[in-house]
Amino acid sequence: MNTLFTLAAAATGDGLALGITEGGSWLLRNVWLIPLLPALSFIGILFFGKKMPRGGSELGIAAVGIAFVLALLTGVAWIDHRDNFHGDEVHVAVIQMDDHGAAHGDDHGAGHEPGHPSLAVHRTATWFQTNGVEFTVGTLVDGLAVMMLLVVTLVSLLVHVYSTDYVHGDRRYTHFFAFLSLFSASMLLLVVSENTLQLLCAWELVGVCSFALIGHWWEEKPNSDAALKAFLTNRVGDMGLLVGVTVLFFAAGSALPDRFGSFSIAETNALANSGALSHTTLVVAASCLMAAVMSKSGQFFLHTWLPDAMAGPTPVSALIHAATMVVAGVFMIARMYGVFFEGFQIGGSSINLMAFIGGLTTIVGALLAFVQRDIKKVLAYSTISQLGYMVLALGVGAWTAAVFHLFTHAFFKACLFLGSGSVSHAVHSFDMKSDMGGLRRHMPHTYRTFMIGTVALAGLPPLAGFWSKDEILVGTGGWGLMGGTGGNGAYTLMLGMGMLTAALTAAYMTRCVYLTFFGEFRGHGEPHESGPRITGPLWILAGLAIVAGFFNMPKGFQLAPGSLQERFGHFVEPVAGYFPAISHATPSWSLAIVSTLVVISGITASGWYYFVKVEAASKAAGTSLTELPDGPTTKYPLARMGHTLLSNKYYLDHFYNGVVADGTKGPLARMANRINQDVIDRTVDVVGETAVKAGTVVYEKIDQLVVDGAVNASGRGSSGAGEELRKINSGKVQSYAAILFAAATVLAGILIVLV
Amino acid sequence: MLLNQFLILSAVLFSIGVYGVLARRNGVLVLMSIELILNAVNINLVAFGAFRASVGGEVFALFIIAVAAAEVGVGLAMVLLLYRNRRSIDLTLIDQLRG
Amino acid sequence: MENLLDGWGITLATFSPLVGAAIMMLIPREREDQHKLIALVTSLWVAFVGLLLLIQFDLDHTDRLQFGVDKVWIDVISSRFSVGIDGMSLPLILLTMLIVPLCIIYSWNHFPDPVNPKAFLILILILETGMIGTFVAQDLVLFFVFFEVVLLPMFFMIAVWGGEDRRYASLKFFLYTLFGSALMLVSFLALFFLTGAETFSIAGLSDAVAAGGVSRSAQLWIFGGMFLGFGIKVPMFPFHTWLPDAHTQAPTVGSVILAAVLLKLGTYGFIRIAIPILPDAAVTWAPWIGLLAVVGIIYGALGCLAQTDVKRLIAFSSVAHMGFVMLGIATLTDFGINAAIMGMVAHGLITGMLFFLAGSMKERYHTLEISRLGGLLVQAPRMGWIFGFCVMASLGLPGLAGFWGEFPAILSAYNPANGVPIETFRTYMVVAALGTVLAAGYLLWLLQRTAFGNPPEEFADDPAITDTTKHEWISWAPILALIVAIGIYPNLIFRVSDGAVDASLSECLTVDAHQLTDEEIEALGCSDVYLLGHDDDGHDDHGDGHGDDHGDDHDEDADEHAAAGN
Numbered sequence A: 001m002n003t004l005f006t007l008a009a010a011a012t013g014d015g016l017a018l019g020i021t022e023g024g025s026w027l028l029r030n031v032w033l034i035p036l037l038p039a040l041s042f043i044g045i046l047f048f049g050k051k052m053p054r055g056g057s058e059l060g061i062a063a064v065g066i067a068f069v070l071a072l073l074t075g076v077a078w079i080d081h082r083d084n085f086h087g088d089e090v091h092v093a094v095i096q097m098d099d100h101g102a103a104h105g106d107d108h109g110a111g112h113e114p115g116h117p118s119l120a121v122h123r124t125a126t127w128f129q130t131n132g133v134e135f136t137v138g139t140l141v142d143g144l145a146v147m148m149l150l151v152v153t154l155v156s157l158l159v160h161v162y163s164t165d166y167v168h169g170d171r172r173y174t175h176f177f178a179f180l181s182l183f184s185a186s187m188l189l190l191v192v193s194e195n196t197l198q199l200l201c202a203w204e205l206v207g208v209c210s211f212a213l214i215g216h217w218w219e220e221k222p223n224s225d226a227a228l229k230a231f232l233t234n235r236v237g238d239m240g241l242l243v244g245v246t247v248l249f250f251a252a253g254s255a256l257p258d259r260f261g262s263f264s265i266a267e268t269n270a271l272a273n274s275g276a277l278s279h280t281t282l283v284v285a286a287s288c289l290m291a292a293v294m295s296k297s298g299q300f301f302l303h304t305w306l307p308d309a310m311a312g313p314t315p316v317s318a319l320i321h322a323a324t325m326v327v328a329g330v331f332m333i334a335r336m337y338g339v340f341f342e343g344f345q346i347g348g349s350s351i352n353l354m355a356f357i358g359g360l361t362t363i364v365g366a367l368l369a370f371v372q373r374d375i376k377k378v379l380a381y382s383t384i385s386q387l388g389y390m391v392l393a394l395g396v397g398a399w400t401a402a403v404f405h406l407f408t409h410a411f412f413k414a415c416l417f418l419g420s421g422s423v424s425h426a427v428h429s430f431d432m433k434s435d436m437g438g439l440r441r442h443m444p445h446t447y448r449t450f451m452i453g454t455v456a457l458a459g460l461p462p463l464a465g466f467w468s469k470d471e472i473l474v475g476t477g478g479w480g481l482m483g484g485t486g487g488n489g490a491y492t493l494m495l496g497m498g499m500l501t502a503a504l505t506a507a508y509m510t511r512c513v514y515l516t517f518f519g520e521f522r523g524h525g526e527p528h529e530s531g532p533r534i535t536g537p538l539w540i541l542a543g544l545a546i547v548a549g550f551f552n553m554p555k556g557f558q559l560a561p562g563s564l565q566e567r568f569g570h571f572v573e574p575v576a577g578y579f580p581a582i583s584h585a586t587p588s589w590s591l592a593i594v595s596t597l598v599v600i601s602g603i604t605a606s607g608w609y610y611f612v613k614v615e616a617a618s619k620a621a622g623t624s625l626t627e628l629p630d631g632p633t634t635k636y637p638l639a640r641m642g643h644t645l646l647s648n649k650y651y652l653d654h655f656y657n658g659v660v661a662d663g664t665k666g667p668l669a670r671m672a673n674r675i676n677q678d679v680i681d682r683t684v685d686v687v688g689e690t691a692v693k694a695g696t697v698v699y700e701k702i703d704q705l706v707v708d709g710a711v712n713a714s715g716r717g718s719s720g721a722g723e724e725l726r727k728i729n730s731g732k733v734q735s736y737a738a739i740l741f742a743a744a745t746v747l748a749g750i751l752i753v754l755v
Numbered sequence B: 001m002l003l004n005q006f007l008i009l010s011a012v013l014f015s016i017g018v019y020g021v022l023a024r025r026n027g028v029l030v031l032m033s034i035e036l037i038l039n040a041v042n043i044n045l046v047a048f049g050a051f052r053a054s055v056g057g058e059v060f061a062l063f064i065i066a067v068a069a070a071e072v073g074v075g076l077a078m079v080l081l082l083y084r085n086r087r088s089i090d091l092t093l094i095d096q097l098r099g
Numbered sequence C: 001m002e003n004l005l006d007g008w009g010i011t012l013a014t015f016s017p018l019v020g021a022a023i024m025m026l027i028p029r030e031r032e033d034q035h036k037l038i039a040l041v042t043s044l045w046v047a048f049v050g051l052l053l054l055i056q057f058d059l060d061h062t063d064r065l066q067f068g069v070d071k072v073w074i075d076v077i078s079s080r081f082s083v084g085i086d087g088m089s090l091p092l093i094l095l096t097m098l099i100v101p102l103c104i105i106y107s108w109n110h111f112p113d114p115v116n117p118k119a120f121l122i123l124i125l126i127l128e129t130g131m132i133g134t135f136v137a138q139d140l141v142l143f144f145v146f147f148e149v150v151l152l153p154m155f156f157m158i159a160v161w162g163g164e165d166r167r168y169a170s171l172k173f174f175l176y177t178l179f180g181s182a183l184m185l186v187s188f189l190a191l192f193f194l195t196g197a198e199t200f201s202i203a204g205l206s207d208a209v210a211a212g213g214v215s216r217s218a219q220l221w222i223f224g225g226m227f228l229g230f231g232i233k234v235p236m237f238p239f240h241t242w243l244p245d246a247h248t249q250a251p252t253v254g255s256v257i258l259a260a261v262l263l264k265l266g267t268y269g270f271i272r273i274a275i276p277i278l279p280d281a282a283v284t285w286a287p288w289i290g291l292l293a294v295v296g297i298i299y300g301a302l303g304c305l306a307q308t309d310v311k312r313l314i315a316f317s318s319v320a321h322m323g324f325v326m327l328g329i330a331t332l333t334d335f336g337i338n339a340a341i342m343g344m345v346a347h348g349l350i351t352g353m354l355f356f357l358a359g360s361m362k363e364r365y366h367t368l369e370i371s372r373l374g375g376l377l378v379q380a381p382r383m384g385w386i387f388g389f390c391v392m393a394s395l396g397l398p399g400l401a402g403f404w405g406e407f408p409a410i411l412s413a414y415n416p417a418n419g420v421p422i423e424t425f426r427t428y429m430v431v432a433a434l435g436t437v438l439a440a441g442y443l444l445w446l447l448q449r450t451a452f453g454n455p456p457e458e459f460a461d462d463p464a465i466t467d468t469t470k471h472e473w474i475s476w477a478p479i480l481a482l483i484v485a486i487g488i489y490p491n492l493i494f495r496v497s498d499g500a501v502d503a504s505l506s507e508c509l510t511v512d513a514h515q516l517t518d519e520e521i522e523a524l525g526c527s528d529v530y531l532l533g534h535d536d537d538g539h540d541d542h543g544d545g546h547g548d549d550h551g552d553d554h555d556e557d558a559d560e561h562a563a564a565g566n
Helices: A033-051 A057-084 A143-166 A173-191 A196-217 A221-255 A265-274 A279-296 A305-311 A314-323 A325-335 A337-343 A353-371 A375-395 A399-427 A444-458 A464-475 A492-517 A532-552 A567-572 A589-621 A637-647 A649-728 A733-754 B003-023 B027-052 B056-086 C002-026 C032-056 C090-106 C117-136 C140-149 C151-161 C166-195 C202-210 C216-233 C242-249 C252-277 C279-306 C310-330 C334-365 C381-394 C401-414 C422-450 C470-488 C491-504 C518-524 C550-565
Strands: A088-092 A110-114 A120-130 A133-141 C066-074 C079-085
Touching: A033 A057, A033 A143, A033 A173, A057 A143, A057 A173, A057 A567, A088 A265, A120 C334, A120 C491, A133 A143, A133 A196, A143 A173, A143 A314, A143 A325, A143 A399, A143 A532, A143 A567, A173 A196, A173 A314, A173 A325, A196 A221, A196 A265, A196 A279, A196 A305, A196 A314, A196 A325, A196 C401, A221 A265, A221 A279, A221 A305, A221 C401, A221 C422, A265 A337, A279 A325, A279 A337, A279 A353, A305 A314, A305 A375, A314 A325, A314 A375, A314 A399, A325 A337, A325 A375, A325 A399, A353 A375, A353 A492, A353 A637, A375 A399, A375 A464, A375 A492, A399 A444, A399 A464, A399 A532, A399 A567, A444 A464, A444 A492, A444 A532, A444 A589, A464 A492, A464 A532, A464 A589, A492 A589, A532 A567, A637 A649, A649 C279, A649 C422, A733 B003, B003 B027, B027 B056, C002 C032, C002 C066, C002 C079, C002 C090, C002 C117, C032 C066, C032 C090, C032 C117, C066 C140, C079 C117, C079 C140, C090 C117, C090 C252, C090 C334, C090 C470, C090 C491, C117 C140, C117 C151, C117 C252, C140 C151, C140 C166, C140 C202, C140 C252, C151 C166, C151 C252, C166 C202, C166 C216, C166 C242, C202 C252, C216 C252, C216 C279, C242 C252, C242 C310, C252 C279, C252 C310, C252 C334, C252 C491, C279 C310, C279 C422, C310 C334, C310 C401, C310 C422, C334 C381, C334 C401, C334 C470, C334 C491, C381 C401, C381 C422, C381 C470, C401 C422, C401 C470, C470 C491
Parallel strands: none
Antiparallel strands: A088 A110, A120 A133, C066 C079
16 A cells, blocks of 8 residues: 555656646647637627627637637647747645655645656636635646647538538527537637546536537427437436546545645646556546546447437537537547556556447447438448547557547548538438439539548548558557557457458448439439538548548658658657556558458448449339348348347437336336325325314314313303493483483492491 | 581582483583583582681682583584584484494 | 624614515505515615625635624523624625515516515515524524524415415425424524523534533434424425425415525525534434435436426425535535535526526416426527526536536535545435436426427417516526626635635544644544544544554555545
């Protein structure tokens, strides 16, 4: 136990190095401006949006646009800061064992040795104070945060522009933009969060924006159902977040002298890395946080809300449910990586909870994408699958690969979603089987950009998805043939899962592309290409889907200039202090070739089925078919069972709706109500009734007969007397006078007699 | 001169007055009977005063005369009002204070 | 001005409503406008005095009783007119002063049947005196008197202006509360006689108990009496059943005042009287209070899911929310009680607001049957959005006030005070966290059923269903603004309450035993319920041989650290 409190890092005498600095350039110290802009535009749109000529959308675009420019400048500033900053690093004292066992050390003693590059820029302000503890709000700017700022502002800006056309004339146009602004603000706040409390707040805020935007068309019950489902599923995960954050708060507090607790991300991570927090604590905390990741980032088995969330407008799906909000879970793992790395003991292992969940999710999601008719649902399950990829990568210690995949995925998936929106804009439906087909001739721009996104997603070189996916596969450390070694462990199983998913992804995207763009048009009317405000963002995203992969070419990749090799990792991956010491796998040519072949085989198999067999059957039948009339599901019982299982989404929704939700709303709530009415309230009533009965007895027998009897008798007596006396009171003056005289006479007589 | 002659006179006057108050139905006569009672008292007072050689009796008598004048004034006014309202001054008809 | 406030500020604020009520009694009932005006001016005047008090309040010494007055009152029983404001009562006093004028504005043009504004407004003003008085009283008899003053106007408000079942509800409310009050009074008297301190002052009794005047078992019984008295008012499970009936039957304004302020009298009693005077007993009772609190959280939430009436649902949600407040209090930590005060204010604002909305809905639809409602957002969009906003606030969305009552309470349950069982409270913490999920469930479901969708046929073309009116805006806007303001900057409350809470807690509860030596612990003179000893079994034996077992002590010390981190 003593070892817990003797810190290796603390041995330097300056305390634990956090890897952060309070210095840095103006831009890096003032990133809070970036979330502030959309927040202001939210307020502006809320109060004045309806009166503006364009319903408030211009305000939202302006705010996000400026935020994007600022984010770009911040990115430039970070690139300079990363290699050239020489300022003081912040150190923190940790509880050590000395001869007395009491806490020692100073708080936040800033060391005076010159700091090394790559320190994150940290800035805080007091938020509130209770129990003498100051709670802060602030920004922690490092490569990860800067990258996220860029992705969020860029995608948000493009989605804003796209939406001005897509939701044009909507009944709640202004509200839509107000919530887009609020979402952007919350998401930006989330990525710059300095502490877990702030992260938690932003986390819930993005959830609420997601709720409001999924339920944008709440007149229809399915939409509001989907919104409710999303929010409630996320709440289940948030429970884990609440508990996890609490556990870490007190764990950090007990390791820091004279501190009640600490929400600080940098401190918590640094303590976890240094071994000052017990392993049990970290396992509990990491598992709790993992629950939050599972709900927010749609990991199996809390993923079911994400496909339903497609009930929202398509731009929302692109922004929130593909590019940004759903990756908040992945971002959180990346942010709190010290806790997860130590908690799940990622280094030197071959399996752990996170990697397994990620691996499972990626396969489960990919399989589900095969049976969807709705193009957005294909993309939704694909998102689940790709998020599984990222979690898998983080689970095997391939931090940079995961974050890089997050980066590339944001572009090509947003491109695909916006493309599907463009398609639905033309055919007024999302149903691939009944309303699409052959659209490549009608919508050339959408078709081309969608194809680029598909190839990037499938992972064919040299598009973005290939590079990031390949890095993840390498990072599993399970390959070992001509490179691909030196990861954090030998996660062979994860490598297999990743490979399988690569093939599945290529196959279902081929199916999707065929059903949408090839064959003959099966819908009604004459589809036409969307306007420039829709195709513009599509082309920008498609362009990024092509080039984004080049930002992080593997080291030793001879075809690329040296300056491009691992640039992304260099600028994004933190170096020390709050970041654990992870190892990096060496790139492997052989793995790249094999994974490409796997992808090609997936495309070939699916392409052979659709482009050859179905196409031929269509020609024979004279209409545009979407499946073979005697396909595998009709021929093979096993395939049919699999199809049924997938069509019912593994029956998870049945379980959640039928058992969990209805069980709580129905029997459980009714039982509680019945207990309330029949037991507790009944008891009260019985007590009351008994009291009333006892009272009745007392009243009738004692009160009425005895006590009241006496009272009544006296009353009756006086009443009778009064009745008699009343007769005397005739009202005639003379009779009164007579009585008066009579009385006087009597009194006089008495007086005489007595005296 | 004996005191009891005055007292007998006073008693007779008082009795006539009491009879008048109790028996007459005419309001004016009742008032006059009250005057008789008061004057009976006056006689008593003056008689006792003279008999005891003190002026107290006369003083009280003067007081009573003054008060009686006021009383008759008020009483006549009431009878007048009564007549105005009821066209009658029969006291037996006035019994609104009956219990 | 400063001196005047110092001596007279509290008295002025407390009794001004009574003066207003007295003036109104002299004016004939028919002059309704004058009555409304006088009531409004009085309540605004009180709020103004409250504002002056706030401005003069020394925020750097919130632990100190400020504007204190201590005069002879009932000398025979040594009860004094002793009042004062510290950081614990200030937020609640200001909440009261805010809610009352808003209620008067809200009911301006729609008094419930039988209309009679004169009587209604007089009752509200008497209520205000009672509520403010309870929060400022520093003497148990004075506290009790004000506590009871509140009861009657509320009873009449429900019994006269209530719904169909008002007789039953008002009587239930009255009897329940009276029962609790009786036990409370017995406890107060027991304290008075057992301590022999010949005083009813809270500080005096606290010192007398600390000096060891009362036996442990007597303390437990006394605390039990107070627990019932305050717990019924909160209301805690299983004494909550008066609440749904009272809320459902009460007129809108009555519900608002009941939810916003009256429930807080109970929780305030805990933190002002029960815990400061009897900290030892509080430690023993804490696990049970905590248990009832978390049962209340889950139970209230489940109850909500089964309700078919909007008002009744909101009433049940109060049970759940007050469960969070009580959980915070049961931890007996500075942190938890600060969370509780925040929770009280937040619940007062949010649930008060929800009752306002329910009242306005009832006025438009003439029913609150959830199955008959729907499409509020279509017919009255502004009101619908406000409703959505309040639902979000109520389910504890960060950035709005409700969160700061809920999350810190959960947080504090992880690490309760010395002597309070840690494992038990960590279990409570997880259960309470589950409560947040259920809260989201019932509130969003309510929102979906009432606000989303299209309006049902029977109301589709009803011209009576209009959007928010001017009076509603005026009375709601301050509450909505405060919900946001506190949510974004919770320090508005924490800054005020923190010092006072810290001062109200016994040092034995808050001290960090791991940072002290045995001698320092002994010098505190804490009883063994706090388990402050360095050894695990709680025996008070650090008098002998610390020189020898020093090393062992450290190991166990470290163990406890590790346990705290687990």
